[in-house]
Amino acid sequence: MHTPVSALPIQQSDKKIITLMVILVLFSPLAIDIYLPALPMMVSEFQVAPTLGQDTITWFMFSMGLGQLFAGPLADRYGRRPIALTGIVIYGLSAALAYSAQEMEMLLVARLLQGFGACATSVAAFASVRDSFGAEKSGRMISYLNGAICFIPALAPILGSYLTIHFGWRSNFSFMAGFALVALALIAINYKETKPKETVQTGRLISPSRYWSVLQHPTFLFHATLCMLAMGVILAYVTSAPVFLIDKLGLTMQEFTNWFAVNAVLNIAACFAAPKFMIRFGTRKALLFGLSVLIAAGGLMLGFQHIQQAWAFMIPIFFSSVGFAWVLGSAAGKALAPFGDRAGTAAALLGLFQMSGAGVIVGTMQRLALPSAQLLTLMMWLLIPGLLILLSKKGKVWHSEKIVE
Structure with missing residues (x-):
């Protein structure tokens, strides 16, 4: 059995x-954003419906969430570090497989x-954040972490456009494999174990x-659902x-990349502004603001x-990205806050909600063949019940500013 290694915050700056955690969380957005400009080209080469091209994203999201049911308990039992290293190896090998795919x-x-x-x-990254910064500070750190990884949507499509134009769409996956080797x-x-000694690790793994x-725990369920819908x-x-x-609309790959980058810059600014807002006004007001902006963005999209x-x-998308940053920053930290002794398992379930749940919802909605604007409006307005609950007495209990470890 793995011997736990205690790594208190004072042992690492x-x-x-945060730098190491940024590296770990970059794998997910990189795997999505770098090849977005090439998606129509991929669909054309394989001669399939656009929905199947979109499935390359939703399937990735689904397995990313589902896998956390296993990665979470493994991280709690064997530590964050071995799980992170194994994930990197799987990521790199599968990127090479995608590069060589003929169908x-x-x-x-x-x-x-x-x-x-x-x-x-x-899972390793977010559990380590919870390990290293505690219940209250981890929410703010997650917002900073989200702000850092939001650079990927700004930069990855630019790189992806260059690679696709000069070397074909497959080069995006060879870049992912190379990134995995460096990471x-x-x-x-550099990554030292952060798993606390008191982490629950007895009994069956699953x-x-x-x-x-x-x-x-209603606090987890409520906030994880908000993360999923956002x-x-x-x-x-x-x-x-x-x-x-x-x-x-007939935009060129470069024009698409420019719009995508502008939205990413706004998202970056929002992710870095959200923690400051939370410090000054509290997480509940931050969550109220984020939900309100997302719902208003749905009205703009429909109009x-x-x-x-x-x-x-794109203008409604700009607003929705700001709302998303506020919701995720305040809701994700709150969902994990009560589980200092089970941070890996809690982070895994949060990932299941956020990734697999979102993947299933969006993948199903795409089969309805709704126009893009109506699909996005529906997704944004699914958050209306969450706002109403947050404003209720029960919501105030579920989102108390005082966190109990």
Whole structure:
């Protein structure tokens, strides 16, 4: 059995911990954003429906969330570090498989496997944040972490466009494999174990009662659901945008990348502003603000749906990205806060909600063949009940500013 290694915050600087965690969480957005400009080209080469091209994203998201049911308990029992290293290896090998795929079915299998690799690095990262910064500070650190990884949507499509134009769409996956090799070396050398000694690690590895102990906590259930629905908005956007903007509106790959980058910059600013807002006004007001902005963005999207211009599609997206940053920053930290002794399991279930839940919802909605604007409006307005609950007496109890470890 693994001998736990205690790593208190004073043993590693905050800066070093966050830097390493950024590396670990970059695997997921990189696997999505770098090849978005190439998505229409991939669909054309394989001669399949656009929905199957979008499935390369939703399948990745689904397996990334599902895999965390296993990665979480493994991280609690064997430690964050070995899970992170294993995830990187799986990610790199599956990227190589995607590069060599000759049929869409093989590409989908590779993306499914790649999601399992990314889920392991994500669980290790967020559990380590909870280990290192505690219940209250971890919420703010998660917002900073989200702000850092939001650089990927700004930069990855630019890189992806260059690679696709000069070397073909497959080069995006060879870049992912190369990134995995570099990250493997950095993490193996610098990442020290953070798992607390008191972490629960007895009994069966996969225990329904262990998951139930987290799921029955209303604070977790409420905030994890908000994270899932907010992530659904972003997933609906990234899967719909290439088809709508490039195929339907006729934007060039560079024009698409420019719009995507502007939205990413706004998201970065929002992710870094959210923690400051939480410090000054509290997480509840931050969550109220984020939900309100997302719901208002849905109204804008519906109102602009008949305007066949890129700005009419992207302005509501700009607002939704700001709302997403506020919701995720305040809700994710609150969902994990009560589980200092089960941070890995709690982070895994949060990932299941956020990734697999969003993937299933968006994948199902896409089968309804709704126009992009209506799909996005529906996803944004699914958060209305969450806002109403938060304003109720029960919501005030579930989102108390005082956190009990």
